[in-house]
Amino acid sequence: MHEATKAPKISFFDYIVIGGGTAGIPLATTLSAKYSVLLLERGGSPYGNANITSQLNFGNNFADTSPDSPSQIFTTEGVINTRARVLGGGTYINAGFYSRGEAQFNKEARLMDENLVQESYKWTERVMVFEPVVQEWPSAVRAALLEAGVTPDNGFTYDHIIGTKVSGKSRPMAYGVVFEDSLGNKHRAYLKGGKKDEIILSAGALGSPQLLMLSGIGPRKQLDALKIKVVLEQPFIGQGMADNPLNAVFIPAPVAVNPSGVQIVGITWFGSYIEEAGGFSFIFTPSPNYQGFSPQKINGPLSMGELKIENRNPADTPSVTFNYFKEPEDLRKCVKGVATILKAIESKAFSNYKFANMTVQEILDINMRLPGNDLVRSNTSLSLEQYCKDTVRTMWHYHGGCHIDKVIDHEYKVFGVDGLRVIDGSTILNSPGTNPQASVLMLGRYMGVTILGQRIACDKSR
Numbered sequence: 010m011h012e013a014t015k016a017p018k019i020s021f022f023d024y025i026v027i028g029g030g031t032a033g034i035p036l037a038t039t040l041s042a043k044y045s046v047l048l049l050e051r052g053g054s055p056y057g058n059a060n061i062t063s064q065l066n067f068g069n070n071f072a073d074t075s076p077d078s079p080s081q082i083f084t085t086e087g088v089i090n091t092r093a094r095v096l097g098g099g100t101y102i103n104a105g106f107y108s109r110g111e112a113q114f115n116k117e118a119r120l121m122d123e124n125l126v127q128e129s130y131k132w133t134e135r136v137m138v139f140e141p142v143v144q145e146w147p148s149a150v151r152a153a154l155l156e157a158g159v160t161p162d163n164g165f166t167y168d169h170i171i172g173t174k175v176s177g178k179s180r181p182m183a184y185g186v187v188f189e190d191s192l193g194n195k196h197r198a199y200l201k202g203g204k205k206d207e208i209i210l211s212a213g214a215l216g217s218p219q220l221l222m223l224s225g226i227g228p229r230k231q232l233d234a235l236k237i238k239v240v241l242e243q244p245f246i247g248q249g250m251a252d253n254p255l256n257a258v259f260i261p262a263p264v265a266v267n268p269s270g271v272q273i274v275g276i277t278w279f280g281s282y283i284e285e286a287g288g289f290s291f292i293f294t295p296s297p298n299y300q301g302f303s304p305q306k307i308n309g310p311l312s313m314g315e316l317k318i319e320n321r322n323p324a325d326t327p328s329v330t331f332n333y334f335k336e337p338e339d340l341r342k343c344v345k346g347v348a349t350i351l352k353a354i355e356s357k358a359f360s361n362y363k364f365a366n367m368t369v370q371e372i373l374d375i376n377m378r379l380p381g382n383d384l385v386r387s388n389t390s391l392s393l394e395q396y397c398k399d400t401v402r403t404m405w406h407y408h409g410g411c412h413i414d415k416v417i418d419h420e421y422k423v424f425g426v427d428g429l430r431v432i433d434g435s436t437i438l439n440s441p442g443t444n445p446q447a448s449v450l451m452l453g454r455y456m457g458v459t460i461l462g463q464r465i466a467c468d469k470s471r
């Protein structure tokens with residue numbers, strides 16, 4: 010790990026990976042076993058930051074709004090959201106719940122080598138995943154979910170511009186990047202010129218589409234409006250942005266609940282995941298009374314929006330819409346999910362954690378008044394549909410913007426440009442697993458092994 014201020018003015022590599030996050034790190038680590046790799050990360054070091062190294066401090070980063078914060082806050086459709094800005098990316102600011110993706114994800118992501126999928130999961134898990142001892146509150150939630158008819162599952166806790174030039178076939182080709190250090194000095198890094206040298210974007214669902222557009226690859230109207238020279242017109246970049254809506258029920262508890270992090274996720278048959286998060290009250294106003302937190306997110310989702318760049322500054326978060334609950338099916342899943350949480354609250358297994366005389370309507374009404382998004386809301390929950398719409402938050406599982414078959418091919422190569430791939434959450438169609446980081450880590454390793462294998466084979470055949 011080196012400060013960019015110490016980088017040479019000009020340097021040369023076999024691979025340049027942009028974004029040292031969940032996909033970028035396993036990818037760059039794998040490629041660097043045999044080739045020279047420059048991994049460019051805009052954020053600082055995570056080491057020594059107790060808000061990152063202790064799971065119980067999850068959420069403290071959100072309060073740090075400095076330009077150096079590992080968490081860059083943004084608001085869209087009234088929902089307060091965040092994106093990683095630190096070496097390690099989302100894995101370092103997230104809640105740490107680890108859940109492998111389902112077979113459908115591998116199919117959608119065109120990861121056809123099942124053995125390599127399994128090996129890639131194991132490679133990550135050996136170093137960063139462990140099974141927690143399930144604590145008292147999560148155990149009660151598990152029993153309550155079982156009573157409510159849900160299957161509970163223990164997860165495991167635990168100014169860049171791409172230079173493009175036109176090649177002989179008049180196709181643009183990525184060949185280098187310009188990056189700026191913290192003192193404002195510009196540096197240039199180029200590919201060495203080998204036939205298989207590549208620039209790989211792993212800057213996340215917001216960063217990768219943004220950087221493509223800033224590099225002149227994207228919808229012409231947007232590029233023209235910001236006077237960005239069009240290298241390749243690509244209308245699909247920034248399309249298909251989705252964020253799984255989260256709706257939580259904070260449950261006032263008559264007994265103290267030890268902070269447990271997320272240890273249990275209930276998988277329903279109707280496409281809603283119900284998590285427990287004991288002791289996460291600090292996300293909102295700390296109050297000893299609001300100790301149990303039961304968020305639920307829907308799978309998919311079907312509702313999608315778009316990402317647009319509003320200026321030429323890569324440090325700014327682009328404008329993004331997710332159109333939460335635009336598709337009626339998403340709302341139906343949410344309503345069923347909240348109804349299931351209410352059933353679990355009223356179960357025998359949960360009775361110690363709920364005030365006996367408090368009705369579920371009262372619990373919902375308390376939740377209507379809690380902060381968490383900027384949406385206009387009433388003081389009472391008139392229906393579960395309204396509860397879902399008014400209390401919508403994010404679980405930070407947003408994805409999309411560079412979909413397979415639209416922006417990239419089945420090898421994650423950007424259509425119409427040589428020497429350029431995108432490998433990260435921006436390529437995802439449906440959020441995998443109950444939580445996505447396991448699949449994104451696996452994707453980084455899987456693609457690293459694949460690219461490495463193809464290049465070694467090519468080098469040998471010469």
Ligand SMILES: Cc1cc2nc3c(=O)[nH]c(=O)nc-3n(C[C@H](O)[C@H](O)[C@H](O)COP(=O)(O)OP(=O)(O)OC[C@H]3O[C@@H](n4cnc5c(N)ncnc54)[C@H](O)[C@@H]3O)c2cc1C
Nearest residue numbers: 028030031032098099103104105106213216405434444446
């Ligand atoms: C608060 C929070 C909680 C979450 N909780 C969980 C959880 O418990 N379990 C789970 O499975 N998932 C969780 N997630 C989701 C998961 O972390 C993300 O889906 C995943 O990390 C996305 O990986 P990625 O590689 O696409 O992007 P990231 O991991 O975000 O990596 C992108 C990297 O690119 C860098 N970057 C961006 N732009 C540039 C640029 N211009 N130049 C250089 N670098 C750049 C960023 O700084 C970042 O480090 C959570 C996410 C958040 C934000």
